[in-house]
Amino acid sequence: MPAHGYPIRYIAIRGYLGKSLPGKLSFPLLFAWSVCQSLFHLIADRPDAVLGTGGYASAPPVLAAWLLRVPVGLLALDALPSKAVLLLARCAREVYAGFPECAAHIAGRTAVVHTGNPLRPGIGRTARAEGSTAFGLDPGRTTVLMYGGSQGAHALNLLVPAAIAARAGDPRWRELQFIVQTGPADAAAVAERLRGVPVRTVVLPYIDNMPAAFAASDLVISRSGSGVAETLACGLPSILVPFPHAASNHQEHNARSLERAGAAVVALERDLDPGKLASLVESILFDPERMAGMAGAARRMARPGAAAEIAARLSAIAMEGTNVRSH
DSSP states (O other), X not given: OGGGTOOOOOOOOOOOTTOOHHHHHHHHHHHHHHHHHHHHHHHHHOOSXXXXXXXXXXXXXXXXXXXXXXXXXXXXXXXXXXXXXXXXXXXXXXXXXXXXXXXXXXXXXXXXXXXXXXXXXXXXXXXXXXXXXXXXXXXXXXXXXXXXXXXXXXXXXHHHHHHHHHTTTSHHHHTOEEEEEOOTTTHHHHHHHHTTOSSEEEEESOOSOHHHHHHHOSEEEEOOSTTHHHHHHTTOOEEEOOOTTSGGGHHHHHHHHHHHHTSEEEOOGGGOOHHHHHHHHHHHHTOHHHHHHHHHHHHHHOOTTHHHHHHHHHHHHHHHHHHHHHO
């Protein structure tokens, strides 16, 4: 952030869920101290508005802003809002929802606006040829992108290579290409598993250029965190495998939202094996009509202007707050 001209202010807050008993017992003191730190920073910086990102770390600044009567906008990135979002919504003028289902879970007078989730720069703006070239792939071949986030998804790292290897004798699969993002822990093992398999596969621990990866691809296999907004923005069909241990099972709620819209197929990890995953891939990739229908549904569900809309709405409530405080 500092490299882009934005200073960082640190507070002492730590997570609560999954912590040891001493960590949980110390949480109220850390939270209270973090609110005090946030009050100090906000008084010093005098912002016209505060945007809460919905995680536990945003709770003290949002509460401090509410105490100082600074207008608050709040991101709710998932279809099922987190406990932090449900609590902080009471302090917010507006909640910016990533999924249409979010509003039903937020009670009270706070306005909930379905903006979609902000996208990183370049998503949906890269040409296919450019994306394929970035990974040394043929833009004329059907391409599948599997990614599991910066740390990878171990279950997908086992399932996807096994599915590729199991179907490698099928001439249709030999015409496919795969980009497999594993995270650092499994990269070597996945590369070794696919060594000698006659299906063109690029294995990477991390993908720096996600806009290019999406541009090169025809189908996405991934978890279903809030980042599925990027898949939608690129108009790509997806097979979503929710992380089964996500808080409040919010990833499955996200995935079901896309499934109801016709943009994705949901496959629960406990029900998957390499053969079932390969069959799902075939049922989409080798059915052009289904592919087109899912791609269209993804584009209809996408909110590519989310960041601009959130910025505009936050600016508006900032102006309202400035006017109130000036009188």
